[in-house]
Every structure is written in C-alpha cells, then in structure tokens.
Amino acid sequence: MGFINVGHWTLTNDNLKYNLISNQTTKNILYSFVSNGEIKYVGKTTTELNRRMYGYQNPSPSQSTNLRVNERIKELLKKDKPVDIFIHVDNGLLRYGDLKINLAAGLEDSLIYDLNPKWNFSGKNRLEEDIESNNEDSIIINNNRDMESQTIKTFEIILGKTYYRQGFFNVSQKFSDSFGADKAIIEILLGNDNKDSIQGNINRTANPNGTPRIMGRKGLTDWIQNNFKENDLLKVDILTNVSIKLNKK
Numbered sequence: 001m002g003f004i005n006v007g008h009w010t011l012t013n014d015n016l017k018y019n020l021i022s023n024q025t026t027k028n029i030l031y032s033f034v035s036n037g038e039i040k041y042v043g044k045t046t047t048e049l050n051r052r053m054y055g056y057q058n059p060s061p062s063q064s065t066n067l068r069v070n071e072r073i074k075e076l077l078k079k080d081k082p083v084d085i086f087i088h089v090d091n092g093l094l095r096y097g098d099l100k101i102n103l104a105a106g107l108e109d110s111l112i113y114d115l116n117p118k119w120n121f122s123g124k125n126r127l128e129e130d131i132e133s134n135n136e137d138s139i140i141i142n143n144n145r146d147m148e149s150q151t152i153k154t155f156e157i158i159l160g161k162t163y164y165r166q167g168f169f170n171v172s173q174k175f176s177d178s179f180g181a182d183k184a185i186i187e188i189l190l191g192n193d194n195k196d197s198i199q200g201n202i203n204r205t206a207n208p209n210g211t212p213r214i215m216g217r218k219g220l221t222d223w224i225q226n227n228f229k230e231n232d233l234l235k236v237d238i239l240t241n242v243s244i245k246l247n248k249k
Contacts, residue, residue: 003032007085011077016070018053023087025050030088030107035081041069041119044108046199047185063240072119153178153238156249164230167221171212179212180241188216189245190223
C-alpha cells in the first residue's frame with residue numbers, strides 16, 4: 001500500500017528514543033510500529049511525525065495511549081527484538097468534488113480491523129483487555145483517532161462577545177498545568193461525534209500570568225457561530241495536554 005520505513009526505536013538505560021531518517025516534519029500520515037515483520041500498532045496523526053513520536057518517547061502521566069505503547073515498545077527492545085517505524089504519506093490528491101479526502105483518516109479503521117494489531121484496542125475480536133479495572137479516570141475508546149482520549153478535566157466558559165467572534169478563549173489558572181507549552185500545536189475536536197477537528201495553538205504569552213490562550217482562529221469562530229448563540233456556555237473536555245474536545249453545555 002505504499003508504506004515506507006522511516007526509522008526505528010532504541011532503548012538505552014530504560015530510556016526510549018525514536019530515530020527518524022526522513023519525513024520528520026510530514027503531517028497527515030498513517031504510521032505503524034513493526035517488529036520482525038509483525039504489525040504491532042497502527043495509528044494516524046495530523047501533527048508532524050516528529051511531534052507524534054515524541055509523545056510515545058516521553059509520555060505524560062495523563063496520556064494513557066502513549067504510556068501503554070511506550071511500555072510495549074520497551075518490552076520488545078529488552079528482548080532484543082527490533083521495532084521499526086513505517087509511514088504512509090497522504091499526497092493530497094484524493095478528492096470528492098471540491099473536497100479533499102483525508103486518506104489517513106479513511107484508511108485507519110479498515111487497516112486496524114483487518115490487520116488486528118495487538119497494541120490497538122480495536123480490531124477483529126479485540127477486547128479492551130488492557131484497560132485497568134482500578135483506573136479511577138473514565139477512559140473513552142475512540143476507534144477513529146489515534147490520540148489519548150482520556151478525559152482528565154472539564155471546565156466551561158461563557159461565549160461573550162470576544163470569545164464568540166475572535167476564535168480564541170483563555171484557560172484559567174486552575175487548569176493551566178493541564179496544557180502544553182507555549183506555541184504547541186493543539187488538536188481541537190468539535191462536537192461529540194469526533195468527526196470534525198481543527199488544529200490550533202497554545203499561546204502562553206498573551207496573558208500576563210502565563211496561562212494558556214487557545215487559538216483556534218477562523219475554524220473555531222465558524223464552528224462556534226454555527227452552533228452557539230452569544231453568551232452560551234461552551235464545555236471544554238481536556239483529553240491530553242495537546243488535545244481538547246468542545247461541546248455544548
């Protein structure tokens with residue numbers, strides 16, 4: 001199907017490290033972790049490959065998928081089994097009328113179902129056996145996205161004139177530590193069905209106290225104005241430090 005080998009994982013003193021020889025900044029791709037010809041994991045990302053691999057290399061405590069896959073990679077490397085990184089690049093040529101089709105998003109579900117990789121939660125006859133029964137946080141398994149979809153915190157904001165019209169909103173000090181660093185790319189899921197998303201940025205210089213400002217720009221403005229009235233409540237679910245879900249109260 002056109003997957004190419006772009007790198008591999010190494011382990012030194014229990015420190016996992018990805019090694020990419022090409023496509024470090026490529027976006028909108030399918031990727032796979034393969035060991036001795038066996039496909040262990042399939043995912044997709046809209047962010048740069050470098051950034052996505054860094055998430056597996058250095059998972060934060062709230063990133064359940066990153067933590068789980070990090071441990072699985074380490075287990076194989078400790079047994080002297082290789083773990084290679086393969087990717088499939090979307091060339092952007094697939095269209096339906098005037099609309100561009102995200103090939104990675106379209107193929108991910110079918111590949112996971114047919115290949116049934118051991119590290120994916122979905123697939124043929126796949127049980128969610130890796131969910132720890134004593135985990136106090138609610139874990140939402142989402143077969144359409146490769147992301148850590150563990151809702152860790154929720155807050156609400158009032159869509160006053162500024163937020164309603166200008167495509168951004170501020171995060172209070174209480175939730176500041178739940179977000180990534182300044183200028184980090186953040187994925188913003190729009191609505192409950194998880195079909196629509198936009199990419200934004202975290203801005204920690206706009207507010208004097210360094211709290212995050214979530215910049216969604218025109219995409220966020222259009223979605224808000226199509227689904228809300230001014231002064232409505234917007235519900236924000238924090239999924240990871242670089243991904244959130246927005247919905248109506």
